[in-house]
Structure formats: structure tokens, C-alpha cells
Amino acid sequence: MRDDAARIRALIKRWADAVHQGDLDAVVADHAEDIVMSDVPPRHDGVRGLAAWRKVWPPFFDRQARGASFAIVSLPVTAGDEVAFAHAPLRCGSPQDPAGHPELRLRLTPGLRKQGGRWVVAHEHHSIPHTG
Amino acid sequence: MRDDAARIRALIKRWADAVHQGDLDAVVADHAEDIVMSDVPPRHDGVRGLAAWRKVWPPFFDRQARGASFAIVSLPVTAGDEVAFAHAPLRCGSPQDPAGHPELRLRLTPGLRKQGGRWVVAHEHHSIPHTG
Numbered sequence: 001m002r003d004d005a006a007r008i009r010a011l012i013k014r015w016a017d018a019v020h021q022g023d024l025d026a027v028v029a030d031h032a033e034d035i036v037m038s039d040v041p042p043r044h045d046g047v048r049g050l051a052a053w054r055k056v057w058p059p060f061f062d063r064q065a066r067g068a069s070f071a072i073v074s075l076p077v078t079a080g081d082e083v084a085f086a087h088a089p090l091r092c093g094s095p096q097d098p099a100g101h102p103e104l105r106l107r108l109t110p111g112l113r114k115q116g117g118r119w120v121v122a123h124e125h126h127s128i129p130h131t132g
Numbered sequence: 133m134r135d136d137a138a139r140i141r142a143l144i145k146r147w148a149d150a151v152h153q154g155d156l157d158a159v160v161a162d163h164a165e166d167i168v169m170s171d172v173p174p175r176h177d178g179v180r181g182l183a184a185w186r187k188v189w190p191p192f193f194d195r196q197a198r199g200a201s202f203a204i205v206s207l208p209v210t211a212g213d214e215v216a217f218a219h220a221p222l223r224c225g226s227p228q229d230p231a232g233h234p235e236l237r238l239r240l241t242p243g244l245r246k247q248g249g250r251w252v253v254a255h256e257h258h259s260i261p262h263t264g
Contacts, residue, residue, distance in 0.1 A: 036208075036219055038239040042261030044221070046239075076168075078245055078254060083212030085243035087168055087255050089176070107170040107178075109241045109257040111217035113210055122210060123219050125241040127259030129174030 004079040008112060008119055012075060012088055015121075020070040022061035028054055032115065032122040040106075040126050068094045073105075084112045084119065104128065136211040140244060140251055144207060144220055147253075152202040154193035160186055164247065164254040172238075172258050200226045205237075216244045216251065236260065 011030050018026035028050060037047040039056060047053050064070060069091050077086045086109070093104035111123035143162050150158035160182060169179040171188060179185050196202060201223050209218045218241065225236035243255035 038219070038221070038241065038259065040262045042237075042263060044237055046219075046221070078215055078243060080212035080215030080245075083210055083215045083217065085215065085217040085241075085255060087170070087178075087243070087257075089170070089178070105174075105176055107257060107259070109170065109217075109243065109255065111210060111219070111241065111243070113212075123217060123241065125219075125239060125257045125259065127170065127239070127257065128262050130172045130260050130262065131174055 004081070004084065004114075004119070005077040008077045008079055008084055008086060009075050011112075011119055011121075012077075012086060012110060013072065016070055016072050016088075016090065019057065019060065020064050022064060024054065024057055024061075027057055030118075030120055031124075032113070032120040035121060036123050038125040038127070040128055063094075066094065067096050068092060079112075082114045086110050086112070136213070136216060136246075136251070137209040140209045140211055140216055140218060141207050143244075143251055143253075144209075144218060144242060145204065148202055148204050148220075148222065151189065151192065152196050154196060156186065156189055156193075159189055162250075162252055163256075164245070164252040167253060168255050170257040170259070172260055195226075198226065199228050200224060202238075211244075214246045218242050218244070 033050050035053050071091045073089045075088050088108040090106045092106045093102040095102050107127050109125040110121045112119045113122050165182050203223045205221045207220050220240040222238045224238045225234040227234050239259050241257040242253045244251045245254050
């Protein structure tokens, strides 16, 4: 299980790097066809399926290209033999832009399952804190 | 694993009922001492440990007592032998109060581990959609 946790940490770091670089194929590489995502904007039923999930990213890539960060702060992973989850808070503000929420944090909880001998992300919960 | 998923579903339903009824001992009964929660309000490091987590609930109980709901909409569970996660969107609005966000949804992702032969919630991600 220690190896599994290390593999999952590497997977999530690769994914975060791919988001920051705007590399869509790498962003979707380790996600399940039936992924269900709770995204930051309101979609009551979530983002369902890899095709819908792919469409989430291009607007976010634009923001990254304008100088936003996507940096994992900590990455504890709880892994069994077949199922795992992680808790990955990220900094995703725009440090150079005072109007761009320089200190913004994204809270990320990926849920993973082993499939054909490899780990895939089957659920992903993204949120930002709500101050209202 | 089918039994594990059924046990976890029952655990989360008991917990949601306890939240709605304001029964703090039942709310914390199946949560780990080292729980880490990403709560709706901004706390960058999360709510850490059962003692801190207990303090989250009393203000929320007041809201429930004034007529808010806390009703699970769907509850898919992915369970291995030792680790599991769930995806549990809830209705938590105040149907009688037009100013109380009658349609409010909470998105809940619990991460669980088996400990001493029973399931406990070790991570919990709560959020509401962000419209800004």
C-alpha cells in the first residue's frame, strides 16, 4: 500500500503539472471514463463522464496562461489495494494580479480505484471556500 | 466489498439524520480522531481533529432547527477492503424561507478507512457551488 500511495501521489502531481501547462491529453490521461466531478461552479448533478470533464479545462488553462498558479500545498493519500482517496489543497491564485485573488486556494479531493492494474481517478471534488 | 458499501451507505445516512436532528454524539460517532475536513467557510488548513470537528456542528444545528433540510440526493460508494470514498450531494436549503436559499445544495465527499474492523470517516470535503 505504500507503493500505491507513492504511485497516486505521482499521478496527482503529474496531473497538476499538466493543468498548469495546459496539456489536455496529460490532464485526462489517468481519469476514468465514468468520472463524476463536483466542480467549483454550480452543476447540481456534477460533471459526468470523461467527455464532459475534458470540456472543463480549456477556460482554466487560459487563466493559467495569464500567470495563475496551480501548486499543491500538501498531498496526504489514504490507499488500500483497490480504492484510495487523497486530500490536495492547491494554491491557484494569480500572484502578479492583485485583482486576481492572489491567495486563492482550491480544495481538491480525488477518489481513485485500481482498474486493469493501474490507478484512475473516478471522483473529483473541487471547491473554493465560501465566504458568504 | 458489497457488504462494505452497504455498511458505509448506512453510516452516512445515520450521520445525515443525526445532523438534521442536532444529535452531536451521533454526528461524531463514526469519525476518526484524526479527521481532516475541508469545510464550506475558508479555513486554509482545514478542520483538523475530532475536537475541532465537533465545534463545526452547533451553528449548523440551529439552522436545521429553523427548518432547513439535510437530505441526501444520491449516495454512490466505492469501497475496497480497507479504504473507501463516497459522493453524497445533499439538499440543505430552507424550503419555507425564500431568503434561506431554498434550493441550496451541499456537495459532500467522505473518505473512509477501516479501523479495528469498522469503517470511520477520515476525510470529509463539504462545499457549496461558487457562482462568483
